[in-house]
Amino acid sequence: MGLVGCGTSSPADRARPARLYPFASAVYYTDAEQRAVDVQLEQATATCMRDRGFSYPPAAAAAGPPSASEPDNPYGLLDLGTARTHGYGIVPAEVQHRRRSQAATPTAPDPGYELALVGDQQRQTILDLPDGSQATVASDACVTRARQAVYGRDWDRLYFTVQALSNMVITRTVTDPAVVTAQTAWSSCLSRAGHRAESPDDLRRAIQVRAQSAADDPAIRAVAKAELAAAEADASCQEQVELGQAIRTAQDRAEQRTLNDQFRRDLEQLRNLKQAALAR
Template sequence: MIALCLLVVGGCSRGPAHRGDDPLPAPFDGAAVASPEQERFLHESEERAVAACMRQRGLSYREVPAGRAVAENPYGLLTETQAARNGYGLTADLLAGPPDDPNAELLARLDPEGRAAWRAALTGTGKDERTLSAPDSPDLRINTDGCVYLGRMALYGSEWEQAALTVAGLTTRVIDQVLADPGFRSAQRRWADCMRANGEQFATLQDARGAIQNAAHDAGGDRVALQAVGRRELRLAERDAACQRQSDLPEAVRTAQKRVEAALPASSRRQAAELADLRKRALGPDPTGHRREPSAPKRPATMPRGGR
């Protein structure tokens, strides 16, 4: 957000709430997504669990800070406040550059054998690999003996990986059917007409966002060019969000989504609710406060000591 705010005179300010800032629809009431605030909290909790697991194995680990989080709607919908603050949330990360690896210095002090052992402890040896499957989702391979997996399991529970993969497939199915819905397509044509009236030639929501992605790719590491893309992103996203509201696109999505989800078996809604419950338990009673740190999984310290 800060990087994009610097691109416009006067910086960013909080806009008043209005119709365009009503909660946007997402499959299963957003069961597959977390808010930026929740994402940060969960990331920090997971990193603490990973660090505890590494300490249990006699290895040092510096927690990786949470990156910049921007609310992203699975349909590409935007509120006008989001658009004014962050655009599509694409250029600011490129301007900020990749975050420093807090463990780089630690690894540099290890010999090759020590680095290999450290990485195996963190991500797994490959000896205890499992493959998870779910309809409409790509297979997911996980190393169950690495602290990344064990830390996540300590936070969310052992059911999380399969539940998340299953709901990701269900979400994909809902989105595909909503995007093919005649009511949505009609609203998207009204959106395209509105955009054209504002000098923007795009047929779909994905086309508008894709134009910024392509421009950012073409800019490469040229900061001046990226800043120009950022300014273009803000202007385009604001027009996009305004046209979404004027064409009643969020309501068209909401109506189509309700119809699609109603046709799914009850088990689908139950699986989505179970995933949301797992996240809720991981967040604890106060997602902004001081939740008790997840304990490290009880695993023997089998890896050689490294780091400090």
């Protein structure tokens, strides 16, 4: 069960429409939303870099429909239809990664270019977050200036605050007694189907290791077959023990426990900034 990674400047997910993220996906984006905002961020970054004397070609937004192969929430839940058709999407991602690695041509970085783009490590703003962690933001980086241009000057503080709150909700959700009971039942169901795992992430990690270790096409195909079988058993057992419903109910409780009046205001402000950016 995965927490949101603090420090991510451009959050993205490739989730199905019926997603289950804290705070109604406040710090998560659908594929279409991510493509729309990425266009703005890339253009704003290019403008900032040009003002500093560098050419920054904006990356083209990825085309095509959203991927149906990703889990629809950070808890490892998976619907049966997706599982049977796409598995976890691990093998295709590994194949694409290998192709990109083979095609990439390494170039020596220009220190001045990198400094303009990602900022000076000595000029950073440190944000204290609700979960006790910190986030650092390069104050003078063009990527930071781009986020401010697209979302507003207070975006980073709001985003990292709500991201930390989301992590707190996820942690509280997965340790909820009802979720622990449902996951134990899921593990027993999975064992009867011939798979061993304590949590949904266990199966994904095992498939990931096999995919990364596969040395040739026959080995990759064998992993792909194993992935489909594991994902189908996983989703079927989740359905049988109603793991998704247990998590939904627990997440609702966790959200109420986590928010105070200030955090509610931060959440509402972040949602407004996000929607304004997406509406452009």
